[in-house]
Amino acid sequence: MHRTTPIRRTSIALAVLGAGALALAGCLPTPPTLPTAAPPQPTQTQTAPESDPAEPSESQEATPPQAGDYAHTVDDGAGDVWSFTVTSIDDDPPMESGEPEPGTSFVAIRIDGHHDEGGASFTTCFDMLVVGSDGETYDWADTVAVTAEDDIFYVDDTFEGARAVVQLPEGVDPVQVILRSTFGHPAVPDTVLDVEQ
Template sequence: MTHRTPPRRLLAAALVLGGASLALTGCIPMPPAVPTAAPTMPAPEDPTTSTEAADPTEEPTTPPSAGEYAYTVDDGLGDIWSFSVTSIDDNPPMESGEPADGTYFTAVRIDGNHDEGTTSFMGCFDVFVVGSDGQTYDWADTVAVTAEDDIYYVEDTFEGARAVVQLPEGVAPTQVILRSTYGHPDVPDTVLDVEG
């Protein structure tokens, strides 16, 4: 006696095997037609500090990417900021406030990025200007005035923010000092000479 498989079972088996073959071939990805190369990053330029006044007619530029800031300061308490001092400008445009009689405003222009932490730039730094008279003048003395693009209002990445310092008439800025508020004196000051 011979055993014969019903034709319907053969047809069903053929359909299952054919469907499985199609499903398997759909799971194997085809290699790309043309190999793709990894994107290239431009090499960062050497950071420089300019102490000349910025031209107000210049178009704003893209904020620097990581590694393009001149200084990185870790206060040791959870905040790390990278920044560059781009210029120091006399008589900056103001939103409110005027210099006292016999004085004028100068603005330290800063670009920055908050690498780690939650404290604002002005919470992390004190800004000072040393005058040609040998005296040190503090940004904290001008908190009642507001410059355009005032540093007090910056967020985690900013460009061209102004920290305004008041100097006596006839006194020129000779140095800019940024001091870590919470890291001082263990964290060294960032000191920049102002070119005449």
């Protein structure tokens, strides 16, 4: 009878166990590899709610008044129509050149205007006059050699705050402002405005 030694039995048992382990290794799935770092999480970007594209900014320039926005409209019958408003009469207006003669002072008629028709300038179309508290009438045409800031002589077809400077004797206050159509007078009525004291 053939006997195996204990050493051989142990070797055979180890071989059988090794073969079984190999067989099992082929049948069992290998565990998945663990990532070394956490997978990147999706980030949510903060987006502003959709809006209409920005519109181009409007011009900062004020829209000039239209003809109906002025207090007076004068058609001289010779081809020019002007609309205007006398906004104030100011003492001692700021000047660019010239100063009142001794014993006199300047006042300025402030005017906004718009040329509705024609090609003649405002100063060509109107005589600008001030009636003083002494009863005398003083003409803008007598001060054409001086220049106020925003002088009416240099205005365009639409203007605001233009100054027509009139010279008055000291102690005489303006009582009325008269704008007279140069070409339409006397058929075209004067624009006469009382000056509030």
